[in-house]
Each structure stands twice: as structure tokens, then as C-alpha cells.
Amino acid sequence: MARYQAYLIDLDGTMYRGNAAIPEAAAFINKLQTEGVPFRFVTNNSSRTRAKTVEKLAKHDINVDESTILTPSIIAADYIKEVSDQASVFMIGEAGVEEALQSRGLTITNDNPDFVVVGIDRYVTYQKIKDACLHIQSGATFVATNPDIRVPTEEGFVPGNGAYVDLIRQVTKTEPIVVGKPDRLMVDLALEQMDVLHDQAIMVGDNYDTDIMAGIQANIDTLHVETGVTSQDDLQHVAVQPTYSLKTLAEWDEV
Amino acid sequence: MARYQAYLIDLDGTMYRGNAAIPEAAAFINKLQTEGVPFRFVTNNSSRTRAKTVEKLAKHDINVDESTILTPSIIAADYIKEVSDQASVFMIGEAGVEEALQSRGLTITNDNPDFVVVGIDRYVTYQKIKDACLHIQSGATFVATNPDIRVPTEEGFVPGNGAYVDLIRQVTKTEPIVVGKPDRLMVDLALEQMDVLHDQAIMVGDNYDTDIMAGIQANIDTLHVETGVTSQDDLQHVAVQPTYSLKTLAEWDEV
Numbered sequence: 102m103a104r105y106q107a108y109l110i111d112l113d114g115t116m117y118r119g120n121a122a123i124p125e126a127a128a129f130i131n132k133l134q135t136e137g138v139p140f141r142f143v144t145n146n147s148s149r150t151r152a153k154t155v156e157k158l159a160k161h162d163i164n165v166d167e168s169t170i171l172t173p174s175i176i177a178a179d180y181i182k183e184v185s186d187q188a189s190v191f192m193i194g195e196a197g198v199e200e201a202l203q204s205r206g207l208t209i210t211n212d213n214p215d216f217v218v219v220g221i222d223r224y225v226t227y228q229k230i231k232d233a234c235l236h237i238q239s240g241a242t243f244v245a246t247n248p249d250i251r252v253p254t255e256e257g258f259v260p261g262n263g264a265y266v267d268l269i270r271q272v273t274k275t276e277p278i279v280v281g282k283p284d285r286l287m288v289d290l291a292l293e294q295m296d297v298l299h300d301q302a303i304m305v306g307d308n309y310d311t312d313i314m315a316g317i318q319a320n321i322d323t324l325h326v327e328t329g330v331t332s333q334d335d336l337q338h339v340a341v342q343p344t345y346s347l348k349t350l351a352e353w354d355e356v
Numbered sequence: 357m358a359r360y361q362a363y364l365i366d367l368d369g370t371m372y373r374g375n376a377a378i379p380e381a382a383a384f385i386n387k388l389q390t391e392g393v394p395f396r397f398v399t400n401n402s403s404r405t406r407a408k409t410v411e412k413l414a415k416h417d418i419n420v421d422e423s424t425i426l427t428p429s430i431i432a433a434d435y436i437k438e439v440s441d442q443a444s445v446f447m448i449g450e451a452g453v454e455e456a457l458q459s460r461g462l463t464i465t466n467d468n469p470d471f472v473v474v475g476i477d478r479y480v481t482y483q484k485i486k487d488a489c490l491h492i493q494s495g496a497t498f499v500a501t502n503p504d505i506r507v508p509t510e511e512g513f514v515p516g517n518g519a520y521v522d523l524i525r526q527v528t529k530t531e532p533i534v535v536g537k538p539d540r541l542m543v544d545l546a547l548e549q550m551d552v553l554h555d556q557a558i559m560v561g562d563n564y565d566t567d568i569m570a571g572i573q574a575n576i577d578t579l580h581v582e583t584g585v586t587s588q589d590d591l592q593h594v595a596v597q598p599t600y601s602l603k604t605l606a607e608w609d610e611v
Contacts, residue, residue: 223483225482226479226481227477227479227480227515228478231514234512234513234515235512235514238513239512250526251526257489257493257494258527259489259490259527260482260486260523260524260527261527264526264527268520268522269515271505271506271519272505272506272514273513
């Protein structure tokens with residue numbers, strides 16, 4: 102019988118690395134599916150729609166449906182919908198944010214919005230950032246999909262959503278509501294969806310500061326894999342260790 | 357005989373306020389000119405060329421030539437030229453930065469630059485910010501024209517150059533060389549140009565955090581005027597007071 106009743110699993114650095122495959126990922130998910138162990142993917146990627154993530158996973162021989170994927174865009178939209186059913190939203194972001202807001206029936210506008218949602222937008226302009234700042238100063242609630250300041254790529258570190266969120270925070274002197282990891286919100290929602298208790302679940306990811314910290318904040322066990330951002334050397338400098346740390350998912354035999 | 361041998365004078369909030377006039381400014385400058393007291397305008401505005409600033413001042417009946425104007429773009433270009441006569445530069449900025457770099461014969465490029473200069477750019481894109489981050493990580497020296505995080509406008513606070521500079525600092529984990537006020541560099545250069553000692557000069561401006569602090573850092577006397585950012589109420593919360601604080605320049609009778 103499986104050691105954990107449910108798995109929460111990061112995507113980039115854990116299931117694939119950019120466009121490169123992480124070969125042991127497919128076998129790991131396949132085993133969960135064969136054994137009937139429920140799981141959710143918990144990602145900080147706000148730009149990709151769930152449909153595109155399903156396609157991307159399929160290219161790596163991981164076959165799942167959209168309901169297994171929690172994105173900070175969907176969670177942000179759900180949060181806004183809960184606060185105000187008829188809310189209007191000024192958005193900075195790509196398809197993932199837009200689709201999430203539309204799927205919840207929220208109005209996207211640049212005219213006196215109730216909320217400003219900020220996700221990564223690789224086409225963002227000065228004007229959009231300025232508009233966001235002015236709307237927040239006029240009283241719109243500031244919601245950030247995720248706090249990642251810098252994103253590692255083959256070329257070097259590039260600006261993540263958190264870098265723009267922090268810019269807007271400094272200009273407006275307003276603290277955002279932050280949805281993504283390391284906040285525990287997505288972990289809690291995923292466990293609620295699966296109807297699993299915190300002490301029966303484990304969070305799996307490569308990034309100590311986001312994945313592992315989200316698990317620690319939510320008080321669930323954590324499994325660090327060395328296939329992405331955080332190395333086992335890096336872990337020597339952190340105060341709270343993950344429950345487990347492995348080179349790759351191939352070494353995990355608790356399912 | 358005039359109390360001070362030289363005046364260093366801020367522009368926005370002191371000589372004009374956005375597009376609005378500050379009526380007493382023209383009389384103040386006219387008196388300096390009549391009495392033959394040398395002065396320099398010391399601005400943190402990197403986007404406007406000196407020629408455009410001369411035009412703008414003329415609209416407010418202040419008639420000066422370009423040599424009276426120190427901009428952080430010109431100072432940044434001079435600094436780079438001094439470090440390396442043949443330097444190549446990746447720039448973020450508007451006409452003021454571009455003209456400054458070209459006037460010093462520096463090469464503007466997006467291909468393996470020696471320097472990255474960041475000034476306010478109201479057309480800046482994600483791609484440009486990303487390129488700046490990658491060049492700095494490849495070893496280019498990071499120069500910022502000025503550190504202003506937020507700029508007051510009639511609509512509210514909008515992002516200043518310092519907000520983008522701080523974004524790039526956080527992504528690259530690299531500290532910039534910052535030219536503008538409150539750094540004392542422009543004050544020192546202006547006094548050097550006029551061949552005046554520090555204890556014979558005074559810095560005049562509306563913004564405590566930039567203008568007055570630059571004077572304090574340079575150890576010269578300071579005159580705060582309440583026609584822009586900082587109110588006399590605000591001054592109750594600062595540790596080091598300006599030498600003088602007046603409602604407007606009309607109250608100044610030391611020339």
C-alpha cells in the first residue's frame with residue numbers, strides 16, 4: 102500500500118525542464134495512476150492555459166486531464182469570484198490569466214476595475230504597469246498570481262512575475278494578495294479537492310523556495326528532487342529541511 | 357553682495373511643475389543672471405534632452421543655454437567615456453539617454469555590450485528588460501541614471517526609473533552605479549564646472565529625498581521650497597533638516 106494517500110507535484114523542473122524531458126517523470130506518474138493514488142499538479146505558471154499544459158505533458162508521455170492541474174491564474178479567478186460575483190478586473194498576463202478570468206465570467210476592463218491581477222506577461226509595456234499602479238491607487242484590490250522574482254533559463258535569469266509585482270508594490274505602497282507557492286493556498290485547495298488530510302499527503306518539487314516551502318507552510322511532508330532549481334548543496338544553507346531529498350524521481354519507491 | 361557664490365537648482369517642482377508654471381521661478385533666475393551669480397540646473401530627468409529643457413524653460417520665461425543643465429544621462433555618458441573610450445552600451449531610455457551616449461561617441465548595441473544604462477523609458481518592453489538582465493549577467497556594468505521609484509503626477513504616482521532599476525537589481529543580484537540625486541556626484545561636478553567651493557554654494561529643490569539629500573550628502577547648504585513633492589509638514593519626520601525651508605522662491609532674499 103502506498104505510503105502517501107495523495108501527491109502534489111510541481112511541473113517545471115520536476116515533470117520537465119523547459120522544453121527538455123525529465124525521463125523518470127512519466128514512470129512516476131504512471132505508477133501513481135496504476136496504483137490509483139490521486140495527485141494534483143500545483144504550478145506557479147500563470148501564463149499557460151490548463152489545456153496547453155495537458156498537451157505539453159502528453160508530449161512527455163504523461164497523460165492527464167485538466168482537472169488535475171491547479172494554476173495560480175485559476176485560483177486567483179476563483180478568489181475574486183468568491184469575493185464579488187460581478188467583479189471587474191484589470192489584468193496583466195497572458196492566455197492563462199485571461200482564460201481563467203473569462204472561465205469564471207469576470208469582466209476584463211481598463212476602466213475603474215475592482216481588482217488588478219498581475220501575472221507574468223512577456224509583452225507587458227510601461228503603459229500597462231502604469232495603469233495597474235493607478236487603478237490600485239484608486240482602490241482596486243491588488244492580486245498577484247505568483248511571487249517568483251527570477252526565472253532560470255538556458256540564457257540566464259530572466260524577470261519573473263514577482264519582479265513586476267514588487268515594482269508595482271513599491272510604486273503604489275500597497276501589499277498584494279499573492280496566490281502562488283510558497284503560499285500554502287494552492288496546497289490546501291488541492292487537498293480539499295482530493296478530500297485528503299494534510300498528514301496523508303506529500304508535496305514534490307525541485308525548488309526549495311517555492312515548492313518545498315509551500316509544503317512546509319501547509320505542514321505536509323515534502324520531497325525535493327534535484328532536477329531543477331535547488332541542488333542538494335543548496336539545502337545545506339536552509340533552516341528547515343525537506344522530508345526527503347533525492348537526485349531524481351527514479352529513486353522514489355514509496356508509491 | 358550675494359550670500360552664495362553659486363546656486364544648484366532642481367527643475368520639476370522648483371522651476372515648473374509638470375506643464376504648470378511656478379511664477380516666482382523666472383524672477384529668481386533673472387535676479388541671479390542680473391547679479392552675475394553662476395548657477396546650474398541639476399535634474400534627475402534622464403528622458404528629456406538638454407535642448408528640449410532649454411525650450412521648456414523658455415516657455416516659463418527662463419532663458420538659459422544648454423551648458424547650464426546637468427542631466428544624469430550626460431553624466432552617465434561622461435562616466436562611461438572616462439572608463440572606456442571605445443565602450444559599447446545597451447540602453448533603456450528615451451531621447452535624453454540616446455543623445456547623451458551619441459554625443460560622447462559611444463556605440464549603442466544589443467550585442468555583447470560593455471555597459472547597460474537604464475533611464476526611464478515609457479515605451480519599455482519585457483524583452484528590453486530581459487535583455488538588460490542577461491547582458492548584466494554576462495558581465496556588462498550596470499549604470500542607472502537615477503533612483504526615483506515613484507513619480508507624482510496629476511493621476512497619481514507612476515513608475516519612475518528607480519522602480520525598473522530595482523527590478524533589474526533583484527533579477528541580476530547586481531548593484532547598479534547610480535548617477536542621479538540623492539547621490540552627490542552631480543553636485544560635485546556642477547561645482548567643479550563653476551570652480552566654486554562647497555561652502556560657497558547652495559542646493560535648491562522641492563524634494564527632500566533627492567534634491568535636499570544630494571546637498572546634504574555633498575555637504576553644502578540647502579534650500580527647500582514647498583512647490584513640489586515635500587511639504588513643510590513632511591520635514592518634521594526627517595533627521596537632518598535643510599538649511600532653509602520656504603513656501604516659495606519669492607521669499608528668498610539672499611541673492
